[in-house]
Amino acid sequence: MIFNNKGAGYISILALCSAPWFAEANSDIRINGFGSIAAGYANDTTTFRNSDYESLLEFKPGSRFGLQMTADLGDGLAATAQVLAKGEDDFKPEFEWAYLSYDVAENTTARAGRLRIPFYKYSDFLDVGYAYTFVTPPKAMYSLEFSSFDGLGLIHRFELGDYELSANVNFGTVDDTFFESTTPTDGKLENFAGINLQMSRDFFSAYVAYFRAELEIPVALIETAAADLEAFGATPEQASSLKIDGDEATFIGAGFSFDYEDIIVNAEYSQIEVKNALDLVSDEWYLMAGYRMGLLTPYMIYETTENKRNTTTASTFSPLLAPSVQDAYDSLRFGYDGMTLGVRYDFHHSAALKVQFTRFDGIYDVSSGYGSLDDKESLNSFLTSIDFVF
Amino acid sequence: MSYIRKIVKTRVLIVLTLVAMSSSAFAEIAVIVHPSVSQSATVKDIAKLFLGKSKTLPGGIKLIPIAVEGSGEITTRFNKDLLRKEDSQLKAYWSRLVFTGKAQPPKDIESESKVLELVAANPNMIGYISSDLVSDSVRVLHSF
Incomplete structure (x- = not known):
């Protein structure tokens, strides 16, 4: 989610700020903005990685402002840039989107530049709180730390009977801090490619997504451990089986939602796997249900994530080294579930107030020591936000 | 007798006035296009145009939708009755499309008379106004 090419952001936000008067003079440029002022509280001073808040009422982590400019250059060509300033990054503006799009055909749009990766249902508008019901999408799923890539995308819309379908095919690279x-590490996703296929009909919609890439993320801890193992007799192949050195990673996701009369039901599932590296396959899903009562929308969410134990890699090492390798894998065990109750209040035609309470249970985050498989932790968290668009 | 008649007359007048007022308060909404647009369209076709799901009517003509500005009554009714969305739902819907660069909402035009004027002058525009404002300069595609 966080990019490091920070320089470019500053110039662009100045350009965007001075743009509104220009927008009126030239009808082909549109400026849109969004923002969230968020506050949160958790009843434990230990930082749980999927809860951004600690024991104090904090305002910065979830607060953010975004500005988007779209210039219609005519004949199906358009330029779009979105700059986002997040509280968790001290409101340093950074490009989330910056691309040229071209309508290749009536129902086909090609895009080139910096684009969002359509992993999940809400990926494309993750920062636009106003666009969804909850304060933040469930972190059990929405925890991938990068959200944009640089490359090409092709969106094709078509109809199949009464269903409207849309295929979003992407290819490119990701340079980010993972x-x-x-363990913050600068790394790369190469030959990143995948597809998100959506279908909708009346009150029902669903999607499936598949992405793959080759990962190059030299995490210092892993690199050191691999070198140590080699020093103690492991082969370079064995050392490489721990390192994230050009290893294939896959992402599989699926979800559906119903929005019938005033009832909203929404569920998503994903599985992430990095092959041949010190990483564990994780499964995560959530189910959300809400009920629209005029301006109020109460909702509840159940979320869960869990990664699987790996014993096969350690078994390929010599009996001397196998226990330490197994320890390394076991230290990555992570899982929890959460139950959320919340309400969205559309108090203004361009703004919504949201309040939600989450009880996290069964937390085991072995590497940080916050809960273990034998002694799991629990945490209560309270979040509130005002989300707006303009 | 004439006194009673007068009262009855007055009452009839009041009733008529009320009927007239209520019918103007709930006047029909007409979806209008340029007279040169000869295609017909279903409610679904129109909704697709106004929701950014399609840029053309069946038959291939490209139409740009325009809306009436503000949270005025006509727009709220159009959104609710034809697009089947509450204003806040529609706003959230558009923010999903706008901030992903997929589509832009219909432009807001300051008044219904301005919408009439624009549609009458542009063969590629589609708008909606109160039925009682419709003139010969446009064609009514659908009214409700």
Whole structure:
């Protein structure tokens, strides 16, 4: 989610700020903005990686402002840039989107530049709180630390019977800082490619997504451990089986939602796997239900994530080294579930107030020591936000 | 007798006035296009145009939708009755499309008479106004 090419952001936000008067003079440029002022509280001073808040009422982590400019250059060509300033990054403006799009055909749009990766249902508008019901999408799923890529995308819309379908095919690279909350490491996703296929009909919609890439993330801890193992007799192949050195990673996701009369039901599932590296396959899903009562929309969410134990890699090492390798894998065990109750209040035609309470249970985050498989932790968290668009 | 008649007359007048007022308060909404647009369209076709799901009517003509500005009554009714969305739902819907660069909402025009004027002058525009404002300069595609 966080990019490091920070320089470019500053110039652009100045350009965007001075743009509104220009927008009136030239009808082909549109400026849109969004923002969230958020506050949160958790009843434990230990930082749980999927809860941004600690024991004090904090305002910065979830607050953010975004500005988007779209210039219609005519004949199906358009330029779009979105600059986002997040509280968790001290409101340093950064490009989330910056691309040229071209309508190749009536129902086909090609895009090139910096684009969002359509991993999940809400990926494309993750920062636009106004666009969804809850304060933040459930972190059990929405925890990938990067959200944009640089490359090409093709969106094709078509109809199949009464269903409207849309295929979003992407290809490119990701340069980012990974594992931000545990072991921040600059790395790369190469040959990143995948598809998100959506279908909708009346009150029902669903999607499936598949992405893959080759990961190059030299996490210092892993690199050191691999070197140590080699020094103690492991082969370079064995050392490489721990390192994230050009290893294939896959992402599989699926979800559906119903929005019938005033009832909203929404569920998503994903599985992430990095092959041949010190990483564990994780499964995560959530189910959300809400009921629209005029301006109020109460909702509840159940979320869960869990990664699987890996014993096969350690078994390939010599009996001397196997226990330490197994320890390394076991230290990555992570899981929890959460139950949320909340309400969205559309108090203004361009703004919504949201309040939600979450009880996290069964937390085991072995590497940070916050809960273990034998002694799991629990945490209460309270979040509130005002989300707006303009 | 004439006194009673007068009262009855007055009452009839009041009733008529009320009927007239209520019918103007709930006047029909007409979806209008340029007279040169000869295609017909279903409610679904129109909704697709106004929701950014399609840029053309069946038959291939490209139409740009325009809306009436503000949270005025006509727009709220159009959104609710034709697009089947509450204002806040529609705003959230558009923010999903706008901030992903997929589509832009219909432009807001300051008044219904301005919408009439624009549609009458542009063969590629589609708008909605109160039925009682409709003139020969436009064609009514649908009214409700």
